[in-house]
Amino acid sequence: MRTDRRFLAVLGLLTLIQVLVYYDHFAVALAFLFGLGLGLWLRSWTAAVYALASFAVAFAIAVAIGWTEDARVWEAFFGSVLAVLGGLIGGGIFDLIRREPSVESPSHGAVTT
Amino acid sequence: MQDVFVTPPGWSWDIALYFFFGGLAGGAYFVANLLRLVGGGAGDRQLSRIGHYLAFPLLIVCTLLLIKDLGRPERFWHMVFQSERFPALMFKWWSPISFGTWILVVFGVFSVLSLGHALVEGGVARPPLARRVTRPLHEGGLLATVFLVLGALWGLVLASYTGMLLMVNNAPTWSHDPFLPPLFMAAGVAAGAASLYLIAHFTGAGDASGRRRLLRTATYALALEALLLAASVILGLRGVSPYFLGAWALLFWLVIAPFGVALPLVLLWMAVFRGRYLIRGAPVVGAALLLAGGLLLRVLEVFGGQAYYVPY
Numbered sequence: 001m002r003t004d005r006r007f008l009a010v011l012g013l014l015t016l017i018q019v020l021v022y023y024d025h026f027a028v029a030l031a032f033l034f035g036l037g038l039g040l041w042l043r044s045w046t047a048a049v050y051a052l053a054s055f056a057v058a059f060a061i062a063v064a065i066g067w068t069e070d071a072r073v074w075e076a077f078f079g080s081v082l083a084v085l086g087g088l089i090g091g092g093i094f095d096l097i098r099r100e101p102s103v104e105s106p107s108h109g110a111v112t113t
Numbered sequence: 114m115q116d117v118f119v120t121p122p123g124w125s126w127d128i129a130l131y132f133f134f135g136g137l138a139g140g141a142y143f144v145a146n147l148l149r150l151v152g153g154g155a156g157d158r159q160l161s162r163i164g165h166y167l168a169f170p171l172l173i174v175c176t177l178l179l180i181k182d183l184g185r186p187e188r189f190w191h192m193v194f195q196s197e198r199f200p201a202l203m204f205k206w207w208s209p210i211s212f213g214t215w216i217l218v219v220f221g222v223f224s225v226l227s228l229g230h231a232l233v234e235g236g237v238a239r240p241p242l243a244r245r246v247t248r249p250l251h252e253g254g255l256l257a258t259v260f261l262v263l264g265a266l267w268g269l270v271l272a273s274y275t276g277m278l279l280m281v282n283n284a285p286t287w288s289h290d291p292f293l294p295p296l297f298m299a300a301g302v303a304a305g306a307a308s309l310y311l312i313a314h315f316t317g318a319g320d321a322s323g324r325r326r327l328l329r330t331a332t333y334a335l336a337l338e339a340l341l342l343a344a345s346v347i348l349g350l351r352g353v354s355p356y357f358l359g360a361w362a363l364l365f366w367l368v369i370a371p372f373g374v375a376l377p378l379v380l381l382w383m384a385v386f387r388g389r390y391l392i393r394g395a396p397v398v399g400a401a402l403l404l405a406g407g408l409l410l411r412v413l414e415v416f417g418g419q420a421y422y423v424p425y
Binding site for chain 2: 094
């Protein structure tokens, strides 16, 4: 689990933004984009876990302070799944390519195994 | 602006993202298949696998966004099956929505087979069934050629369909514009090639010639996108168009046109065809700007295209 200050600050900011916009469909779409962004940044499937946690916390806070119109089960469901998919796609692609037996060097184009 | 009283479809971020990622999935799949058809080296095959890794998961995302937009998500299966005569299939050739559903379903078949093959070929997973089923469809022989060509064409269909969906809508901002389907197709291919290039650049996948091929494809597709966009803008002068509507016009003229189309086109063109990097890391910056421009273009078309409504 990542605990460095910069990462936690970014994750906190993403969560806060999701809480603030949690009054329309934008939040769910944003959950996917944030998951994707985290994945591309961390280059690991574990971004899916952080994206899901961020969305879950944002949704819970939004419900607790009454910023959602009602308990929107579908939005919670789609937001969670899309956050996970965003993290998996953004980070998973790097994991998949790393797991391939041969990857060529970006600088020299030489094949390394 | 003329007063029009057609109610907007009420599309939101779900649809804007669906348009972008649908185009990206179709474009990435098209480019991946093209690499496999005309390339052939180990480097090209690895680049092609990146496209195949991406296409199916992105299709799942698109499907979820569409289901969420339905309003009654639990009834999504009514789009594929007839509720009264299950499991009879639901297909209305005259309905763009039904047509789109089947475009997604067929693309799902192509892309999941390619994902299975990529996982096996890449040595990431080795399920014997996936190897037996998918190998003849991707490696050598007439069957592979037919599958890859049809899949590539279907990727283009998916990328252009979203533009078609706008065009057949009765909103005055879209209905007059026959350039939308080819514009979305070109934007999808450009985004697909650019995303493959960026992933290859940052992971070291593929070889230098394969990456150059990706950049060339992205540049040609972006040039075509720019031409079609110009045609669409000229056509928009005669009617109601998101390119000239209030704040959306500002987004288009101050952000999308200069930084999402023109600048990446100049950066990529100079890097690919003249061998000149106008700024440090020009291909990477160009490809990233191209992707951001593609996303903003869909946002403009979806939201700006609904801004014509004047209440009375």
